[in-house]
Amino acid sequence: MTRPLNLEEVGRRAGVSRSTVSRVVNGGPNVSSETKRRVEAVIAETGYRPHAAARSLASNSTGVIGLVIPSAVATLFDDPYFGRLILGISSATNDVSMTLALFLFGAGPDESSIISRVVTPGLVDGVIVTATTRGDPLIDHMQGTSMPFVVVGRPDNAGSTFCVDVDNRAGARTAALHLAGLGRRRPALIAAPSNTTAGVDRRNGFLEGLAEAGLSVESRVAEGDWSQESGRDAMARLLADRPDAVFVASDRMAVGALRAIREAGLHCPGDISVVSFDGIVPPDLTSPRLTSVVQPVTEVGERAVRLLTAVIAGASTPEHVVFPTELAVRESCGATPTAEPGA
Amino acid sequence: MTRPLNLEEVGRRAGVSRSTVSRVVNGGPNVSSETKRRVEAVIAETGYRPHAAARSLASNSTGVIGLVIPSAVATLFDDPYFGRLILGISSATNDVSMTLALFLFGAGPDESSIISRVVTPGLVDGVIVTATTRGDPLIDHMQGTSMPFVVVGRPDNAGSTFCVDVDNRAGARTAALHLAGLGRRRPALIAAPSNTTAGVDRRNGFLEGLAEAGLSVESRVAEGDWSQESGRDAMARLLADRPDAVFVASDRMAVGALRAIREAGLHCPGDISVVSFDGIVPPDLTSPRLTSVVQPVTEVGERAVRLLTAVIAGASTPEHVVFPTELAVRESCGATPTAEPGA
DNA sequence: TTTATGCTTGGGAGCGCTCCCAAGGAGGGT
DNA sequence: ACCCTCCTTGGGAGCGCTCCCAAGCATAAA
Incomplete structure (x- = not known):
């Protein structure tokens, strides 16, 4: 019979205790280099990975951030906007070793069920909400919970929320x-x-x-x-x-x-x-x-993640980040000599 | 001092035990309708939601499925393909009340770190892998783990994997x-x-x-x-x-x-x-x-989710789903009278 | 009335981890 | 030689849930 591969088992094989293995895994201090070496050898050999759910439960932090995109889902990806945004957010979450959970939904009954799923405790550490419409009830809902969140866009009731927008x-x-x-x-x-x-x-x-x-x-x-x-x-x-x-x-x-x-x-x-x-x-x-x-859509996404991690860490004075835009002059305005390449 | 809102606390307020509340929450049988009513009242009033991580730990199932897209991330969403696929998968995921975790990565060092994150125990119940390149090492890697997965596309070593593809x-x-x-x-x-x-x-x-x-x-x-x-x-x-x-x-x-x-x-x-x-x-x-x-990209996505849930539930004989395609005849082939509207 | 049967309920154990505290040992100062 | 400090290590408690079993109770059958 094969016993489960957990901290205790890794410890047993390395001849140390659960706690010591935990310290090694988490890069904690106060571990002798000899012990560390032995434990790491066992980890490499067994392919041990800490159990995410157990860790979340004990540490009260999941390492997951949610991205909520409420929209007429059908047309969502015809516009490259959301794709770019997801890219920026995904890249930033990878950078901070977090995982991205995606909550997409259109109108209708699934809306409320998804909203409540988003704020399930122990599922995500925080949420990035894309606010497109004015008076979005989602924002109000989020404010009624204790779930950390930042808004991408400018909610009309922005006063008390963290948000990232372009000018x-x-x-x-x-x-x-x-x-x-x-x-x-x-x-x-x-x-x-x-x-x-x-x-x-x-x-x-x-x-x-x-x-x-x-x-x-x-x-x-x-x-x-x-x-x-x-x-x-x-x-x-x-x-x-x-x-x-x-x-x-x-x-x-x-x-x-x-x-x-x-x-x-x-x-x-x-x-x-x-x-x-x-x-x-x-x-x-x-x-x-x-x-x-x-x-700068990608930058907005990256910044939203950074801001959210700050909120999760306890930041409390609402911050509004506004990115400048830049005019890219090409042919359609007639400012440059119309040198359409080809056509 | 406010005590944590958990099963125990809900039970205390409703005058029943943790176990009974759990049965109500999970729609379990053998609960008298009177008790059920009382418990549900307390839940509605307190806004109680079960703790996802605790549930995952105890039940050994997370309710999350991962979508892995290894690709030159930069160009990813210029092609509507992946957007559509995500849409289909997301919608199917919502239907079965699961959450979608997105793992996007390009080449380079983040690749291996993300791969290992994907197979972290207690993080996702299963994974949908989009296989674009031949001899993708990711597929081999997944096969070496016990993580349930299905492939979207046709891996060249498809024999022993579950996959969904178009013809x-x-x-x-x-x-x-x-x-x-x-x-x-x-x-x-x-x-x-x-x-x-x-x-x-x-x-x-x-x-x-x-x-x-x-x-x-x-x-x-x-x-x-x-x-x-x-x-x-x-x-x-x-x-x-x-x-x-x-x-x-x-x-x-x-x-x-x-x-x-x-x-x-x-x-x-x-x-x-x-x-x-x-x-x-x-x-x-x-x-x-x-x-x-x-x-039929959206259908492929939906089917991949259904197949994955089957694998998670224990299906073991590899299944290869192949969707037919359909030729949409428009003007560019010259088959229909060239009635280009406008232009 | 007695025994069997089923429904309802409560509580123990345990999932794998983190956090904290106490114990042991090595080393430096006096 | 002694004490104090610091580093290292182990183990208890607990996170909130599910699963299982036993106890309580009502009702049906004998």
């Missing part, structure tokens, strides 16, 4: 000033959903920038739902108003907008300048290549 | 027959990396189909690395040989190929028919819309 407002403002600087006089806006804080911030930032330049969108505003189709539809509608520039609140919608422009027999950037937000669609995918306000 | 070979063969049926006589192939089983299967299936139709690619073969750029480069090279059709082993590479065709001043499908594999790029993204061999 959507300033980025959009930059886009407005850029278009104005190119001499465009009839700007249009394809906004993101106004029930998201990112959508609101980008809209306001753009309008603010226009105002500074003495411009206005007047009635040249349409709202999309992040999807490419909605961008195409919105652009098609806006074209009736003969804009000479458009700011599209996301890359994906901008791809649709470019298509609508082409379909209307117009030329970008000749007839109309396009600037979008995200900087997440591979530039070569579109023609002309998109000028876009780039947000 | 890459048959799908590619269908593509060949389709192109032959359209009267094309100079087919070309842009293959996926030959160090992946999917790449090999798609290549062989295509060549097999051509042979059946009495055709051959001769020297019109190039190999890409799944990326769009590689598809573009491969196509550009192949065009010198004046093919009248091309099978591209993935949608992403096909997007690049379409671009190369355009850049060469040629027309698809007029001058050259294109059929790709995956069915994962939104059709409207390309012009013309891609004819593609569609693989």
Whole structure:
């Protein structure tokens, strides 16, 4: 009969006690080098690995962080945004030797069951919540628990939470000033959903920038739902108003907008300048290549993990990290000589 | 002083014992309805949730399954494949009330550390491994452990493992027959990396189909690395040989190929028919819309979870699930009247 | 009435670990 | 030679749960 491979057994084989093995495993101090050597030999030989659940129970810490993405799951990964975010978060969790648990869900009944699963004690040490919609009940729910969490994005009730966001407002403002600087006089806006804080911030930032330049969108505003189709539809509608520039609140919608422009027999950037937000669609995918306000998604993810570990460690004064964006000027705005490689 | 909220405490408040509360929580039998009511009232009122780690330790099962994606992480989510797969797996995981842990890693030193983390006892009940490359050491490693696992894809040493795959070979063969049926006589192939089983299967299936139709690619073969750029480069090279059709082993590479065709001043499908594999790029993204061999990625993910739960439950005779593919005929092959909407 | 049967309930043991404290031994100071 | 300190080691207690068994009790059968 083979006995279970646990601390006690490793200790037995190395001729020491459970406690000593534990100290070796955890790199603890006060272990003679000779003992350490012997124990490590046994560990290497047996392939012993500490039991995660037992460790969690005893130490009251699991080494797991949860990532909660509440969203219309179907379209989730058509947008590279979440993929990049997961990448950043995953890489940062690996760096700190933690494990990432993923909680994805759409609307409906599974929502509440998943939310309650997230806050199960002994499952995760903390949670990163992606907040996309305004007045998200998830945030309120999390605040009612003792589970450490940080928000990616800007919840509208951000006051008392830790969050990591990009400066959507300033980025959009930059886009407005850029278009104005190119001499465009009839700007249009394809906004993101106004029930998201990112959508609101980008809209306001753009309008603010226009105002500074003495411009206005007047009635040249349409709202999309992040999807490419909605961008195409919105652009098609806006074209009736003969804009000479458009700011599209996301890359994906901008791809649709470019298509609508082409379909209307117009030329970008000749007839109309396009600037979008995200900087997440591979530039070569579109023609002309998109000028876009780039947000550092991966860095946001990494920072969220670092912030969360701080919260888990006991940080208590809410911290709001805001990353700057950067305007990547390519051909679609008309600022550079239109040297579309090929096409 | 507030005492910890555990089974004992809930029992104390309801006037019953730990064991009885446990039975109620787990829907066990042999509990009088009156007792059950009282206990449930206390649970609702206190918001008690069982401690996951304690439960895992005692029951020797964690309720977590791991998803291991070893890949060049940087490009991971540019391809919608993994996103879809995660979606399917996540959804199936939710259905069975389990939690999904994600292990992403690229090459390098983190590889071994993550692999060993995956097999930590008490962390996950089982693992889904995505096998992309041939002779993947990860599979061998997993076989050396007692951790239940299933493979998504076809490992080259599949004999003794559980795996879920799509019929890459048959799908590619269908593509060949389709192109032959359209009267094309100079087919070309842009293959996926030959160090992946999917790449090999798609290549062989295509060549097999051509042979059946009495055709051959001769020297019109190039190999890409799944990326769009590689598809573009491969196509550009192949065009010198004046093919009248091309099978591209993935949608992403096909997007690049379409671009190369355009850049060469040629027309698809007029001058050259294109059929790709995956069915994962939104059709409207390309012009013309891609004819593609569609693989049911989401179903694969769901099935992998179901299979894994079976393995965890003790299934022991290796099972190989192979999903059929389906050819989605759109404009790029030239089979339908080229009614490109717009463009 | 007595014995058997089943349902309900409580409590002990144990999962594998961490944390803490006490015991033993080596070494340095006086 | 002695004491005190520091390093090293072992073992008890306990984390919150599940599993199992025995005890209590009501009801049915003899």
